[in-house]
Amino acid sequence: MFPASFEYHRASSVKEALSMLQQFGEDGKLLAGGHSLIPMMKLRLAQPAHLVDIGGIRELAAIREDGGKVIIGGLATHYAVEVSDLVRAKLGMLSGCAAVIGDTQVRNRGTIGGSLAHADPAADYPAAVLALEGEIRIEGTAGSRTVKADEFFLDLMTTAVQPGEMLTQVAFAPVAAGAGFIYVKHRQPASGFAMVGVAALVTLDKKGNCERVRVGITGLGPKPFRAKAVEAALQGKAPAQAIAGAAAHAADGIDALSDIHASADFRAELARVYTRRALETAASRAKA
Numbered sequence: 001m002f003p004a005s006f007e008y009h010r011a012s013s014v015k016e017a018l019s020m021l022q023q024f025g026e027d028g029k030l031l032a033g034g035h036s037l038i039p040m041m042k043l044r045l046a047q048p049a050h051l052v053d054i055g056g057i058r059e060l061a062a063i064r065e066d067g068g069k070v071i072i073g074g075l076a077t078h079y080a081v082e083v084s085d086l087v088r089a090k091l092g093m094l095s096g097c098a099a100v101i102g103d104t105q106v107r108n109r110g111t112i113g114g115s116l117a118h119a120d121p122a123a124d125y126p127a128a129v130l131a132l133e134g135e136i137r138i139e140g141t142a143g144s145r146t147v148k149a150d151e152f153f154l155d156l157m158t159t160a161v162q163p164g165e166m167l168t169q170v171a172f173a174p175v176a177a178g179a180g181f182i183y184v185k186h187r188q189p190a191s192g193f194a195m196v197g198v199a200a201l202v203t204l205d206k207k208g209n210c211e212r213v214r215v216g217i218t219g220l221g222p223k224p225f226r227a228k229a230v231e232a233a234l235q236g237k238a239p240a241q242a243i244a245g246a247a248a249h250a251a252d253g254i255d256a257l258s259d260i261h262a263s264a265d266f267r268a269e270l271a272r273v274y275t276r277r278a279l280e281t282a283a284s285r286a287k288a
């Protein structure tokens with residue numbers, strides 16, 4: 001299948017990309033790794049008249065530390081996040097999540113910015129970015145702003161990125177020493193996308209009770225979300241006694257998706273089961 005015809009433009013800086021977006025208005029779209037946009041164009045679900053390729057803006061691919069935070073450029077590929085020593089040391093959940101996205105080709109081309117901005121309801125990164133409380137930098141010609149992960153995903157494939165803006169980086173506080181964490185998913189066997197994916201992070205207090213619990217869930221509803229009812233049910237409790245009851249809240253209040261891969265009821269059950277498993281693993285890895 002072939003996409004509708006379009007004009008290709010290459011931006012050499014964020015400023016140039018933003019100016020092109022402004023010039024083309026709703027006819028323009030950013031192209032990063034192309035692993036979501038190009039399939040959509042081939043299916044004619046997207047028909048931008050102008051593609052602005054940001055793949056050459058190398059500084060956007062950097063992964064670095066600044067002001068005590070780990071900063072991941074919007075153009076960092078899934079593979080770069082997976083193998084970064086800095087990410088492995090300070091945000092192990094994120095590298096673990098990147099490692100299970102799609103296949104080798106997808107991980108070599110796809111970018112964290114493209115994945116978050118595209119906001120496919122079955123994408124993996126959002127669960128981990130929510131549990132790690134990432135801060136997403138969005139830039140436009142009028143300036144930049146930072147949006148918390150919890151406020152970034154608005155609806156099905158809809159985020160806080162407005163027309164004419166681009167996601168330039170995601171910043172994270174390093175995971176606390178002694179925290180236990182994991183990202184687990186029930187894979188759609190053909191693509192690897194998450195039918196349901198759960199990121200769990202647990203820190204324990206000196207008595208071994210849950211001090212801080214963060215749970216991000218993707219694949220279940222139209223947008224990824226923090227499972228705050230699960231988190232609250234574990235707060236201050238001994239994990240072994242409380243996890244099963246807490247995980248039962250994983251799908252509370254969520255309008256679960258139903259499609260050819262899974263019914264809404266099945267997805268909700270997957271969310272409960274994978275939340276329990278993720279929390280058990282995270283708690284077992286946490287050090288009091």
Ligand SMILES: Cc1cc2nc3c(=O)[nH]c(=O)nc-3n(C[C@H](O)[C@H](O)[C@H](O)COP(=O)(O)OP(=O)(O)OC[C@H]3O[C@@H](n4cnc5c(N)ncnc54)[C@H](O)[C@@H]3O)c2cc1C
Binds near residue numbers: 039106110161
């Ligand atoms: C076969 C296959 C299997 C896959 N399996 C998985 C999987 O298991 N898990 C998973 O999570 N994903 C999976 N994906 C999706 C993959 O991770 C994509 O690479 C990713 O979702 C989009 O990143 P990209 O860089 O390719 O973005 P692109 O396809 O280039 O862009 C996607 C959208 O985001 C916009 N965009 C891109 N960059 C920015 C930016 N910096 N700021 C604002 N807007 C931007 C584009 O305009 C476009 O609308 C799979 C894809 C394929 C083809």
